[in-house]
Amino acid sequence: MALQLQTVRRRQKNEQKVVLAFCSHDDAHLVPAMLANLSPAVHAWVAWDDRRTPADGEPARRRILLDACRAMEAQWILVADPDERYEDRLASRMRQLCRRQQDIVWSFGLRELYAPDRYRSDGFWNRKTRACLFPVTDCIHVPDKALHGHWFSYRKPRNIRPSGLDFYHLRMIDPARRQARWAQYASIDPERRFQKIGYDYLIDERSLRLTAIPPDRRYSPGHVEDHGLWGTSPPSADPPRDTNRHRFFFLQRLLAPDCATQRMLVIRDILSEAIAETDGATIMACAAWLCAEGESAEALALLESLPASPARNLLLARTCRASGDLGRARGLARAVTEALPESRIARTELRRLREASGDFDGEDALWRRWVPGAATLRTGPGVVTDAPLTVVVIGFRAPAELGEAVSSLLAQDVKAEIVVVNSGGGDAARRLGPRRDQVRLIEVADPLYVGAARNIGIDASRAPVVAFLAADCLAAPGWVRQRLEGHRQGAAAVDSRVIADRPRSLAGLALSAWLHWPRWPGSEAEPQGLYGLSYDRRVFERYGYFSPDLRVAEDTHFNRRLQGREVVRFGTGVLTLHRYPRTVPAMLLDAYRRGKRTPAILLDLMKPPAARLQGFRRRRASRHLLAREASLRIDSVGRIGKAIIRQLIRAVSHADLVGLRMSVRIFDRCGELGGKAEAALEAGRPAEALTAARTARDLAPQESRYHLLEALALSRLDPPVQQAEVIAAFRRAAGLDPAAKEPHARLYAHLLESDPGTALRVAEEEADRAPHEPAHALAAAEAATRLGLTDLADLYARFAFFSAPWSPDCQALHDSLRTRRDAPPASLRSSA
Known part of the structure; x- marks a missing residue:
């Protein structure tokens, strides 16, 4: 048997x-x-x-x-x-x-x-x-x-x-x-x-x-080798070997930091076959990867051996910039803009090269792409222009604490380039006082979320490492130096620990224990601490920028792109002092608001109300116990103070639960409205769908689903609305769920049919913001093709392939490029 x-x-x-x-x-x-x-x-x-x-x-x-x-x-x-x-x-x-x-x-x-x-x-x-x-x-x-x-x-x-x-x-x-x-x-x-x-x-x-x-x-019993094949005998004929298509898929598995040696071997295998097959597109892709691996000289030699083309010249300009040859990079980028004056990607490279020398004042400066309205920039005479690290200080409506945050940076033993980004009005210059001469101050009239403010600071600075500090935080002594030590040891990102700025404030300590105990110094939860990071500037070219549409968790979404692909150092001793509410009412209000802002994805909305509430209470109880245990490690107050903190943690837990229940009520109502909107769209009633979607959107403005429903309804209205309104709704939906593919896919499908010119503009803008995502470059290539801009389509198609050569869509485009004018000369083929 x-x-x-x-x-x-x-x-x-x-x-x-x-x-x-x-x-x-x-x-x-x-x-x-x-x-x-x-x-x-x-x-x-x-x-x-x-x-x-x-x-x-x-x-x-x-x-x-x-x-x-x-x-x-x-x-x-x-x-x-x-x-x-x-x-x-x-x-x-x-x-x-x-x-x-x-x-x-x-x-x-x-x-x-x-x-x-x-x-x-x-x-x-x-x-x-x-x-x-x-x-x-x-x-x-x-x-x-x-x-x-x-x-x-x-x-x-x-x-x-x-x-x-x-x-x-x-x-x-x-x-x-x-x-x-x-x-x-x-x-x-x-x-x-x-x-x-x-x-x-x-x-x-x-x-x-x-x-x-x-x-x-160990395992037991131990193995005794018999040298048998334990299977069928090998076939008599030589089996087929892998091709470059399969090596690219394998390369995707080798993006982790500890796979660097294997990654380089696979890149060289791909390159060897590409040279033998005169596959210029793959040779350029290998050059891009070699440059990212720090092999700029080899990448330059490969690119210089290829026939001139816009894609080759632009990639060569980026490689020259990485190797420090800014003059040659500018010349190459200008040549691309002259050949393709409608190319945004080439203009962006020119602006990046200009700003590498510290010129951020132009009306077309890169940082202005994140600004919806008016903004001003003032660079103080005392700004450190050759600092190893930039700190972006983020303020909203010029808070009173802004000056103290900057002072904590000026007191560091290693000087930093300080960029203050204040949005929503207020007199930030007055708050800074004499410190404004030592910072680059950008004031944006419209209110911005943290992601947009971070992106402005990144683009308006030049140091090789970028860190961020909220206006309600202070940098402890050694904050800059210890971050730089982590980066010098090869880390792409370095974390920080968080403590209360007032070590004897019971309300502040209670909220710190509830919110941030995993980020306390010495916490055993360090591997989960992907917050408070500083970054190697090259990270933003590889993985894009922070979402400007998210009210909270913009760093959570961004850091997911880095996990498993870059070295992140934990527990380096970098210490940030956080200003928590100082009174019990303010503490409870803060906890309630945080609970109410919980995203729908974290709520058990499909469960019956009783089971859902029971689940909330169980999770709150678990978090409550962890916070209580953490409070026992507080050494700045005595036994009575710790007892009071434990009672305050109980109150915080209840306030958080009340906020969660309010959030659930809102999302239940939104779910009903979203269902109505979807049904109306299926029935061909976009006006009715738009009304329901907008009501849900107003109730839950940070939920991508309702913005997407609004965008779909707007795109189907008859008579049609202005294109800008449709585009804005799709973009908000994409920005609120950065990992989602559907909003941009729907947007490009809509625009490519109705307005390829606008599709090209939008796709180029999105490719600027998210260079790691090939869908934008692919859409730009498709739009350019429909507009008859063959060279521009070729440029974007190649850059899509460079960013994700394992993508089936990118590989299909690559196959169509192989017959074009990019075959390497005989001298390169003979060197393989």
């Missing part, structure tokens, strides 16, 4: 039943050792022996195993292969992992062993994980992917969380098996339909680094 089932041990009281599921074929002789490894962690196992009754592919085998696990009344399924071993700690951790909470899938670190006690740990290999422990629910099923598919999936999404445990893959220990594994997959999947990153990485050992398994993470 192919299907085998066996009970290992009895399930104890209050213990979830865990069943091990696996298949075996040519590796069946490894099963006894695998069962010895996992029996202490599971209650039963079910196996399919594919040698006896071969099933029709992986999905069929897994469906048989899933049905068998259900028949055994499994509550959790652990998956494994005979050539895998889990670390011994799993047995003691299983009860903790398999609790009654059924909405979590646990992932494990995948360690590819190259010796029985050592695993490969260079770059990509050290980041491999796999979902291995699944809860059995009604919606669990097996995906249909024939090769490399997930074991199980769910019709309703589940959270995948790291278990903190590893499992070890034995197959890669023997070099012959490594070669056979590559040959098998490369032959079965010659077009790489089932794995876009290809298979050549399996036998690429140029960056090989091995790490010994720590004693506390």
Whole structure:
């Protein structure tokens, strides 16, 4: 019988039943050792022996195993292969992992062993994980992917969380098996339909680094090598190798900082094939990546060997700027603007080069793109123009604390370039007093959110590192120096800790414990502290800017782009003093307002009101306990003061809950209005949809959904409204959800059909703001094509490909560019 089932041990009281599921074929002789490894962690196992009754592919085998696990009344399924071993700690951790909470899938670190006690740990290999422990629910099923598919999936999404445990893959220990594994997959999947990153990485050992398994993470029984292939023999014919298309997909997996060595190797592999195939577009893409990796000299040599074209010249200008040759960069950028006077991307590069020398006064200065109306700039004679760090101080309506914030920066032991951005009116110059001679002051008449103020400060400064300070905060001594130390050690971003500016203010300490205890000095929550960051200026060219439309969390959205791709240093000793409310009424009002501003995505709006309220109370209670525990670490007040703080934390918790309940009421009403708007749009009644959408928008102005509904209704009105009104609504929807693709996609679809000229202008502006997002450059290329601007379309198409060469849309454009006039000369081809 192919299907085998066996009970290992009895399930104890209050213990979830865990069943091990696996298949075996040519590796069946490894099963006894695998069962010895996992029996202490599971209650039963079910196996399919594919040698006896071969099933029709992986999905069929897994469906048989899933049905068998259900028949055994499994509550959790652990998956494994005979050539895998889990670390011994799993047995003691299983009860903790398999609790009654059924909405979590646990992932494990995948360690590819190259010796029985050592695993490969260079770059990509050290980041491999796999979902291995699944809860059995009604919606669990097996995906249909024939090769490399997930074991199980769910019709309703589940959270995948790291278990903190590893499992070890034995197959890669023997070099012959490594070669056979590559040959098998490369032959079965010659077009790489089932794995876009290809298979050549399996036998690429140029960056090989091995790490010994720590004693506390060992597995047992130990592996005894037999040097068998544990599979079919390699095919007689040479399997096909990966192409550049697959290498680009693999490159996307290598964006993390610890993958730098592998990333460079893949870039050079791509370049070698591109030169052999005279693929000029790919050569330029490699030059762009090499420049980003700090290899400006090599990038310059590549670009200089290519025929002149607007795309090549503009990329060469950026490379010259990165290498410090500003004069040549200006000449190249001017040549592009003369050839393509309608090109915004070239004009932006010229302005960036001009401002690299400190000229921010022009009417077309870059910082003005974030200003909706009137603004003035005044640079004091004492501004430090050669500082290693810029600090952007953000004020709203010239608050009284603005001068003290600037004073805390002027008192630093390392001088900084200080840019003060004040919006919404007020007399910021008077607030600064004599300090205004040592800052660059930008006053914007209209009120701005923090994201827009940050962006203005970035564009109106020149230091290589940019930090931010709110007007209600102070920089502690060493604030600038310690940030710079973190950046000198290779960090793209450096965090800061937060404490109360008045160490004996009980109301302020209570609110600090409630809001910011993860960011206190010495907090164990440092890996979650992606706030208060300073940035290497190059980060903004790579990942765009902060959303100017978000009232709060603009840094949260921006920092998500950096996570896993840039080095962020935590706990460096950078300390910011925050001014909290000083009275109990002000403290409670602040907590209430924060609760009321909670975004809809964080509220359980689909649950019944009673269950939703219970969930809020449970989360509030958990946060309340953490804040109380944190308050015990406060050493600036005595025992009585700490007792009062704990009671104030209770009051803050209740105020926050009241704000949350008010927020839910608002969103419930908005949800009804949004449903009406959607129904009206489907029924072809845009005027009715517009009324409902605008009412919801006014109630929840920070929710993207209602702005998008408003934009869709406006775009379908008859007679049509002014185009500017439609564009503004789409842009607000996009700005309030920076990760969403739909608002811009809808906007470009609307404009390309009705007004390609406006589509080109809008797409160029958005590409300016978000150079990391290829959709804008692609839209600009499409609009330019419709307008007959072939060279401009070519320019944007190439820059879209440079930013995301793994994107199918960008690759399709790249394929169309290969036949154009960018073939490298024979001298370059012969040097490959």
